[in-house]
Amino acid sequence: MILSSSSTTKGLFDVLTGGEPLSYFNRIYLFLFLPLVVLIYNLTPKRFRPVILIIASFICFFMMSNKLIVFLILSILSIYLSGRLMNKVDDKTEKALKKCKKTEKKVVKEKYKKKKKIILVLTILINVAFLFYFKYLNFFAGNANIILKWLNIKYSFQILHHLAPIGISFYTLEALSYIIDVYNSKIKAETNLLKVTLFLSFFPQIMEGPIARYSDTAESLYSGIKVTYKSFCFGYQRILYGLFKKLVIANRLNILVKIIFNEYMNYSGLSVALGVIGYTIMLYMEFSGTMDIVLGSGEMFGVKIPENFRQPFFSKNISEFWTRWHISLGLWFKDYIFYPVSLSKPMKNLTVKARKKLGNHFGPLISGTVALFTVWFLNGLWHGAGWTYLFFGMYHFFMILMGNIFEPLIIKICQKLHIDRKKKFYRVFQSVKMTILVFIGELFFRAPTMKNAFEMLSRIFTKISFKTVKNGELLSLGLDIHDYIVLILAIIFIFVIGLLKEKGKNIREDISNKDIFTRWILYYALIVIIIVFGAYGIGYEPVEPIYADF
Amino acid sequence: MKNILINLLKSILFLVLLIIILELITIMLLPKYSIKKYGFQNTVKYEILQEKPDTIDVIYLGDSLVYSSISPMEIWNQYGYTGFDCAKAAESIANTRKHLEVAIKHEHPKVVFFEANVLYRDPNKRPWYYRLKSEVFSVFAITKYHDNWKQIGIKKSKIISNVNKGYVYMTKLSKYKPIRKINNPKRLRPIPEGNIEELKKIVKICKDNNIKLVLINNPSNKSWIYSKHYATKKIAKEYNLEYIDLNLADDLKIDWTRETKDKGDHLNHSGAKKVSAYIGEYLFSLGLLEDHRNDNKYQEWNRAYKYYSEN
Numbered sequence: 001m002i003l004s005s006s007s008t009t010k011g012l013f014d015v016l017t018g019g020e021p022l023s024y025f026n027r028i029y030l031f032l033f034l035p036l037v038v039l040i041y042n043l044t045p046k047r048f049r050p051v052i053l054i055i056a057s058f059i060c061f062f063m064m065s066n067k068l069i070v071f072l073i074l075s076i077l078s079i080y081l082s083g084r085l086m087n088k089v090d091d092k093t094e095k096a097l098k099k100c101k102k103t104e105k106k107v108v109k110e111k112y113k114k115k116k117k118i119i120l121v122l123t124i125l126i127n128v129a130f131l132f133y134f135k136y137l138n139f140f141a142g143n144a145n146i147i148l149k150w151l152n153i154k155y156s157f158q159i160l161h162h163l164a165p166i167g168i169s170f171y172t173l174e175a176l177s178y179i180i181d182v183y184n185s186k187i188k189a190e191t192n193l194l195k196v197t198l199f200l201s202f203f204p205q206i207m208e209g210p211i212a213r214y215s216d217t218a219e220s221l222y223s224g225i226k227v228t229y230k231s232f233c234f235g236y237q238r239i240l241y242g243l244f245k246k247l248v249i250a251n252r253l254n255i256l257v258k259i260i261f262n263e264y265m266n267y268s269g270l271s272v273a274l275g276v277i278g279y280t281i282m283l284y285m286e287f288s289g290t291m292d293i294v295l296g297s298g299e300m301f302g303v304k305i306p307e308n309f310r311q312p313f314f315s316k317n318i319s320e321f322w323t324r325w326h327i328s329l330g331l332w333f334k335d336y337i338f339y340p341v342s343l344s345k346p347m348k349n350l351t352v353k354a355r356k357k358l359g360n361h362f363g364p365l366i367s368g369t370v371a372l373f374t375v376w377f378l379n380g381l382w383h384g385a386g387w388t389y390l391f392f393g394m395y396h397f398f399m400i401l402m403g404n405i406f407e408p409l410i411i412k413i414c415q416k417l418h419i420d421r422k423k424k425f426y427r428v429f430q431s432v433k434m435t436i437l438v439f440i441g442e443l444f445f446r447a448p449t450m451k452n453a454f455e456m457l458s459r460i461f462t463k464i465s466f467k468t469v470k471n472g473e474l475l476s477l478g479l480d481i482h483d484y485i486v487l488i489l490a491i492i493f494i495f496v497i498g499l500l501k502e503k504g505k506n507i508r509e510d511i512s513n514k515d516i517f518t519r520w521i522l523y524y525a526l527i528v529i530i531i532v533f534g535a536y537g538i539g540y541e542p543v544e545p546i547y548a549d550f
Numbered sequence: 551m552k553n554i555l556i557n558l559l560k561s562i563l564f565l566v567l568l569i570i571i572l573e574l575i576t577i578m579l580l581p582k583y584s585i586k587k588y589g590f591q592n593t594v595k596y597e598i599l600q601e602k603p604d605t606i607d608v609i610y611l612g613d614s615l616v617y618s619s620i621s622p623m624e625i626w627n628q629y630g631y632t633g634f635d636c637a638k639a640a641e642s643i644a645n646t647r648k649h650l651e652v653a654i655k656h657e658h659p660k661v662v663f664f665e666a667n668v669l670y671r672d673p674n675k676r677p678w679y680y681r682l683k684s685e686v687f688s689v690f691a692i693t694k695y696h697d698n699w700k701q702i703g704i705k706k707s708k709i710i711s712n713v714n715k716g717y718v719y720m721t722k723l724s725k726y727k728p729i730r731k732i733n734n735p736k737r738l739r740p741i742p743e744g745n746i747e748e749l750k751k752i753v754k755i756c757k758d759n760n761i762k763l764v765l766i767n768n769p770s771n772k773s774w775i776y777s778k779h780y781a782t783k784k785i786a787k788e789y790n791l792e793y794i795d796l797n798l799a800d801d802l803k804i805d806w807t808r809e810t811k812d813k814g815d816h817l818n819h820s821g822a823k824k825v826s827a828y829i830g831e832y833l834f835s836l837g838l839l840e841d842h843r844n845d846n847k848y849q850e851w852n853r854a855y856k857y858y859s860e861n
Contacts, residue, residue, distance in 0.1 A: 229553075229557040478860070480700065482699075482700045516560075520564065520567075523564075524567070524568065524571055527568065528571065528572075528575065531572065531692055531693065531696055532575065532692070532696045532699050533696075533699070534696065536693070536696075537693065537694060537696065537697065538694075538697070538713060538714060538719065539697065539713070539857065539860075
């Protein structure tokens with residue numbers, strides 16, 4: 001559990017939150033913290049507004065992670081100072097280039113580039129070291145201890161019991177993207193420390209991303225744009241949608257998912273399948289719901305935080321799925337891992353050789369596969385220090401690789417069978433196939449151990465019994481018939497919204513163009529549905545912010 | 551400026567209409583007979599009024615120590631006694647007395663437990679945010695009763711409005727190493743002015759209604775100290791009341807490393823189960839109450855227990 005549990009000093013905060021840690025779904029965040037920040041922000045002169053956002057962000061971080069805020073500050077300082085140093089090196093390079101002869105220019109450039117590289121590597125090491133210490137040290141120490149025991153060596157590494165700063169996996173990737181972009185001269189290093197601070201610590205993003213780039217948000221964050229009535233309403237409109245996903249669907253599914261994943265041996269294949277499907281839907285609703293709140297919060301301050309989801313279940317294949325699910329993470333891996341690996345010198349050489357032997361399709365696939373493997377190995381590891389996460393990464397690597405290898409064959413088969421791949425029925429078939437593969441991947445993602453995951457998977461196929469529907473087993477999964485009805489209707493609602501968005505409809509604009517009477521009725525209806533049919537309070541256990549643990 | 555004013559008015563109107571809509575829905579979700587007889591505000595403020603009249607055997611009065619230590623549903627399951635936690639966070643003794651007055655207009659309990667920690671709370675020093683929280687709650691009471699929509703269509707008399715009967719279910723664990731406390735029988739914790747007068751009123755109400763009043767100290771390694779124990783013991787003797795201090799009960803054995811939700815101040819569900827079993831046994835030993843588990847009039851309690859145990 002990465003969420004830091006700050007010391008439970010009983011006071012105003014504990015009383016108001018009921019002792020729950022601060023999260024984006026907490027009423028204190030939604031109805032006290034956020035409106036209060038908006039109010040203070042608007043009352044402050046424009047040039048000081050970014051400072052208000054920094055103070056709010058630090059308060060928010062401190063409430064979640066207490067003194068571990070030091071590590072966030074260290075990350076900020078490391079990238080800021082490194083950026084400045086790189087700037088100085090650039091200046092020196094320019095001066096040196098002006099003074100040197102034409103023939104020496106290459107040598108001079110190399111010399112200073114090396115210096116920049118040293119700064120870059122050191123900064124990366126510092127930030128990755130923090131991440132490694134908090135997230136991976138125990139995993140590696142635990143596995144090393146197993147090997148040492150196996151080798152009969154009487155030494156064991158100490159397993160540390162510590163909490164990690166909230167969102168460390170997210171802000172570390174943001175920090176790395178900043179410094180790598182500066183190194184590659186994509187952006188100029190920022191001279192204003194406050195700007196870098198706000199980029200890395202902006203409170204709506206700190207817990208679960210999205211992993212924004214400096215060029216995405218830094219300017220708008222620092223511009224001090226006034227919160228208008230429209231931006232405020234639009235922000236809360238998006239927040240409401242997120243609340244619907246989380247409270248009505250994710251929290252309700254959490255009951256069923258917990259029972260199935262903890263006691264799958266007592267249930268039939270159909271119930272286990274329901275639990276697995278339920279988990280994927282829950283994960284989507286929780287994470288995308290959180291993103292709605294994050295983006296809605298940003299929207300209020302005129303900050304356009306990049307979207308992290310784009311109707312992922314309408315994808316054709318796993319590869320496309322990952323361009324629609326957790327988009328910012330996928331892009332990060334693409335830009336900072338996939339391309340640097342596949343475009344590296346050894347890989348380029350490999351491609352040239354492989355192309356000669358294997359042809360134009362399979363040749364370039366070799367270097368691409370090496371890069372893809374690196375991406376998915378790191379992607380699995382990023383999600384958590386555990387074998388199930390590594391397997392999750394490798395599973396996706398394998399699926400994408402298979403897709404790449406068999407693509408020409410599938411095209412040929414379709415041509416022979418006269419199947420039009422652009423037809424609706426084929427698209428639906430592709431999406432269904434892709435969704436099933438995603439369900440299986442998420443099963444490994446959630447299962448406590450690999451053994452459990454394989455047992456569950458086998459149970460789905462070997463213990464299938466349609467008696468489950470008749471014998472009331474489905475009603476023993478913590479949900480009653482009312483809950484199932486609400487779930488089905490709510491999921492259909494989200495599906496229809498997704499379908500409309502997929503067809504290019506801008507639903508939010510459409511609503512805002514309606515007259516005030518219709519608008520208010522829609523808002524009231526959504527609020528009442530969330531409050532009445534939400535799965536919270538007695539008898540429910542809310543889903544913990546899943547991605548905050550990564 | 552004109553635009554700001556219009557937008558401000560629009561926002562206020564939106565919120566006012568929202569509150570009205572939510573209150574109307576809450577009314578639909580609460581037992582109609584309580585609303586009709588006691589009004590919306592009282593029904594929400596004093597949850598015991600949502601119970602069927604004259605069905606509660608025991609009332610547990612006090613503060614957060616009560617609703618985190620005593621689960622009436624556990625006692626129901628083991629002994630068939632009905633009970634209700636009439637308790638609020640950091641409650642003052644005057645409000646506790648008022649709570650009792652309201653409750654006995656609706657119910658006729660045979661036993662009332664009074665959490666002695668309330669005696670030592672200065673009513674003038676109650677943090678403002680507790681009051682604010684209860685005021686806000688009365689406006690947004692729907693958040694507590696929202697799940698009652700599942701009972702729409704069930705016969706009015708069979709609606710279960712409050713499954714936990716005032717108890718607050720908490721499984722959270724916050725490890726705690728108990729502090730050793732100084733035991734000096736001569737040191738008595740002073741009771742704030744006016745609190746004894748309020749206690750006298752509570753004693754009188756119970757006497758007039760033929761109710762056995764028991765002073766109790768629920769387990770709390772943070773709020774409880776020996777000087778409170780000796781002072782309460784003295785008062786109990788003075789007013790001829792029975793006094794149970796669960797902080798000194800040898801056979802209760804609270805494990806503070808596993809059974810507290812907030813580092814020794816309150817118990818979690820595991821600790822509450824122990825306390826409830828202890829109180830159930832005590833009530834049984836009194837021989838004043840009947841087991842209602844097989845009584846038709848109390849079948850909603852069995853149904854409520856089913857919900858309670860599933861959660």
